[in-house]
Amino acid sequence: MTNTRERILIAAEELIQKFGVSAISYQHIADLVGIKKASIHHHFPKKDDLIQNLLLRCHDIYSNKYQNIILSDLSAPKKLENIAAIFSNSLQEGKVCIFGMVSANANVLNKEAKSSLELSLNKTIELFTLVFEQGLKDKTLSSTCCAKDSAFTFFSALQGMQIVSRVAMNTVGFNNSIKALISSWKV
Numbered sequence: 077m078t079n080t081r082e083r084i085l086i087a088a089e090e091l092i093q094k095f096g097v098s099a100i101s102y103q104h105i106a107d108l109v110g111i112k113k114a115s116i117h118h119h120f121p122k123k124d125d126l127i128q129n130l131l132l133r134c135h136d137i138y139s140n141k142y143q144n145i146i147l148s149d150l151s152a153p154k155k156l157e158n159i160a161a162i163f164s165n166s167l168q169e170g171k172v173c174i175f176g177m178v179s180a181n182a183n184v185l186n187k188e189a190k191s192s193l194e195l196s197l198n199k200t201i202e203l204f205t206l207v208f209e210q211g212l213k214d215k216t217l218s219s220t221c222c223a224k225d226s227a228f229t230f231f232s233a234l235q236g237m238q239i240v241s242r243v244a245m246n247t248v249g250f251n252n253s254i255k256a257l258i259s260s261w262k263v
Contacts, residue, residue, distance in 0.1 A: 080109070080119065083109050084105060084111075084116055084120070085129060085133050088105050088126055089134065091105060092174060093166070093172055093174055094171060096177050097178055097181040102117065122186075124185055124188065127185060127189045127192075128191075131175070131193055131196050132192055132196075134174045134196070135192075135195070135196040139203065142162075142203045145159055146203055146207055153211065153216055153258055153262050155210075156258045157258060159230075159234075160234060160251075160258070163237075163238050163250070164247060164250055167241055167242060168247050170242070173234070173238060175235065176235040176238060178193055179235070201227050201231060203227075204230055205226075208224075216263055218261060218263050226261065230257070237253050
């Protein structure tokens, strides 16, 4: 069984992915977890503390998923497809990447939470860059810009397409858009 702190983070992630940072309160989280609001304040005195810890937790979870794909023997285009599938699966559950949901509120986060958000972005781009470097090296991908810029474009597109597709309730549109994007890099 998970401890209270972990249950709070799991509930906060679920709520933020569905409703956004500004739309949830500690009371919403407490109700979902089945605890008193004071218990959340014990673990996370401020909402920014919760957001910072949630970003670090999600980064660890998704970095591991990305690394499993990146370290596989798959071709670079197939790796991009598998990474995109993670976003598609979340979208099918009515969820948007926590990074995207928190980024929408970046201007109101404290310095530490913003730093966690920036760290998550940079580390994710570093991981995705490895795929583009592989594809450029083995000539399964081509790009008019460097691998890092292509990785940034890919991650940004995943975030934006996921948000737009959720509004349109259109997972098919997300998948088709991702296929078109990846195809534009394929050799």
